[in-house]
Amino acid sequence: MLEIRGLTLRAGGRVLLQDLSLQVPGQGITALLGASGCGKSSVLKWLAGILPEGVQAEGEVLVDGQPRPTGDRLLAYQPQNDALFPWLTIAENAALGLRMAGVSAKLATARVLPLFAPFGLAGTEGLYPEDLSGGMRQRAAFLRTMVQERPFVLLDEPFSALDAVTRLKMQTWLLARLSATPRGGLLVTHDLQEAAALADRICVITAGHGVTLPVDMPHSERTEAAMAPLRETLKSLLLEECPP
Amino acid sequence: MLSRVLPPLALFALLFAAWEGYCRLSGVSELVLPGPSAVLRALYIHREAIGGHALATLLVAVPGFALSVSFAVLTSVALHFYPRAERAVLPVFVASQTVPLVALAPLMILWFGFGLLPKILLVILVTFFPVLLSLLSGYRQTPAAFRDLLRSMGAGRRQIFLRATWPSARGAFFAGLRISATYAIVATIFAEYAGARQGIGIWILAAKNSFRADLVLAAVLVSALLTLGLLGALRAIEALSARGPARRHHA
Numbered sequence: 001m002l003e004i005r006g007l008t009l010r011a012g013g014r015v016l017l018q019d020l021s022l023q024v025p026g027q028g029i030t031a032l033l034g035a036s037g038c039g040k041s042s043v044l045k046w047l048a049g050i051l052p053e054g055v056q057a058e059g060e061v062l063v064d065g066q067p068r069p070t071g072d073r074l075l076a077y078q079p080q081n082d083a084l085f086p087w088l089t090i091a092e093n094a095a096l097g098l099r100m101a102g103v104s105a106k107l108a109t110a111r112v113l114p115l116f117a118p119f120g121l122a123g124t125e126g127l128y129p130e131d132l133s134g135g136m137r138q139r140a141a142f143l144r145t146m147v148q149e150r151p152f153v154l155l156d157e158p159f160s161a162l163d164a165v166t167r168l169k170m171q172t173w174l175l176a177r178l179s180a181t182p183r184g185g186l187l188v189t190h191d192l193q194e195a196a197a198l199a200d201r202i203c204v205i206t207a208g209h210g211v212t213l214p215v216d217m218p219h220s221e222r223t224e225a226a227m228a229p230l231r232e233t234l235k236s237l238l239l240e241e242c243p244p
Numbered sequence: 245m246l247s248r249v250l251p252p253l254a255l256f257a258l259l260f261a262a263w264e265g266y267c268r269l270s271g272v273s274e275l276v277l278p279g280p281s282a283v284l285r286a287l288y289i290h291r292e293a294i295g296g297h298a299l300a301t302l303l304v305a306v307p308g309f310a311l312s313v314s315f316a317v318l319t320s321v322a323l324h325f326y327p328r329a330e331r332a333v334l335p336v337f338v339a340s341q342t343v344p345l346v347a348l349a350p351l352m353i354l355w356f357g358f359g360l361l362p363k364i365l366l367v368i369l370v371t372f373f374p375v376l377l378s379l380l381s382g383y384r385q386t387p388a389a390f391r392d393l394l395r396s397m398g399a400g401r402r403q404i405f406l407r408a409t410w411p412s413a414r415g416a417f418f419a420g421l422r423i424s425a426t427y428a429i430v431a432t433i434f435a436e437y438a439g440a441r442q443g444i445g446i447w448i449l450a451a452k453n454s455f456r457a458d459l460v461l462a463a464v465l466v467s468a469l470l471t472l473g474l475l476g477a478l479r480a481i482e483a484l485s486a487r488g489p490a491r492r493h494h495a
Contacts, residue, residue, distance in 0.1 A: 045392070048396040049395065049396065050395045050396050071396070073398065076396075077397075081389065083387070083392075083393045085407075085408070088488070097397045100399045128489055130488070
């Protein structure tokens with residue numbers, strides 16, 4: 001269990017987020033939902049130890065009840081969009097996290113290559129990011145995150161740059177991948193539908209505070225109609241912050 | 245390839261034809277303005293002498309340029325890791341660019357003699373700054389997401405530089421090299437003009453003193469060819485060192 005306790009974020013004297021506490025179980029997805037600029041991406045950056053200089057943070061990170069530093073090796077961070085390096089092949093991109101952890105190029109490649117087929121990337125090993133579609137690039141970025149074998153993954157709006165159809169396909173694909181290799185996922189998104197479709201619990205950031213709602217429904221039963229009440233609740237929570 | 249070479253060749257042919265036509269129809273003296281055919285004739289007749297001078301110029305310009313690029317790369321890396329130094333040092337480099345070559349070249353000869361050193365120093369002075377500035381601006385083009393990703397993976401500043409910052413600056417680096425390469429030959433000729441035993445600059449000085457406009461223009465043509473040769477070599481290095489999309493761009 002990854003736990004955030006009493007996180008307050010300030011930027012330029014302004015409080016972005018006040019006293020956020022959040023629990024991310026070791027399996028399934030916890031969504032962090034909020035409007036643009038509410039500080040939700042900064043929560044991930046804080047956890048990953050890469051908070052920009054102008055943002056100050058107070059709060060605690062705990063894993064299984066033990067205090068941990070931010071930027072801990074138990075967390076793998078995936079930035080917004082895919083951040084694949086255009087001068088590296090897909091195999092080299094996927095192996096980047098392992099290389100940074102001190103694994104040799106040969107060994108990192110050997111660990112990455114068998115995962116190309118299960119991640120739907122067979123045949124793309126020697127290609128470059130510009131050769132791949134948006135969905136494929138996201139899969140490659142996700143492979144780069146997952147192969148680091150850290151128990152928690154931090155996903156910053158991974159599907160925001162994709163078209164609607166590809167996004168839906170990728171959401172289904174992500175659920176399948178996470179059930180095959182269980183991790184605790186903290187997903188930042190501004191998309192109500194995405195949070196409702198993917199998450200096992202949703203933390204809505206509203207008026208600088210976090211409100212957590214469990215989503216007790218199997219993914220297979222999450223039809224548009226079944227999720228409508230939840231979406232309405234989420235919408236009203238989000239709109240609290242921005243009166244008309 | 246042909247579609248890239250043909251338009252400039254056609255434009256050169258057109259300009260030379262207009263120049264030749266003007267010289268023949270206007271009756272202007274060959275001593276004042278020789279046509280391209282007269283220039284090419286002079287170049288052919290004196291090919292061995294000009295060739296020797298061109299080689300001397302190249303032997304100053306190329307090592308000078310190579311040294312300049314090496315210094316620029318080292319300085320850019322140092323300034324990248326110590327941004328405070330950048331704020332102190334950059335104005336000095338900018339000021340160095342405002343010194344007129346016409347004043348500096350004779351002083352260099354006065355201080356360092358007629359050998360290789362003053363000419364190489366002059367080439368470095370002229371070509372160093374554009375490469376340095378391109379590199380520093382290239383480093384700043386590194387996407388923040390690349391740096392964030394590497395930092396989240398535990399990379400240090402050196403690893404971030406090698407993995408993301410340096411490759412991101414590649415395009416800017418070669419743009420700076422191309423700009424500097426065009427200055428390298430001109431700067432060498434300037435240095436030779438101020439005082440040398442051999443080189444295109446000395447050839448131009450001697451030809452001018454003998455009122456041989458055709459030989460001056462022949463030297464101009466040779467210096468243009470030398471610069472084009474240098475640019476061609478750079479393009480080859482850029483293409484050979486490219487990976488992925490950059491390689492395709494050069495194909």
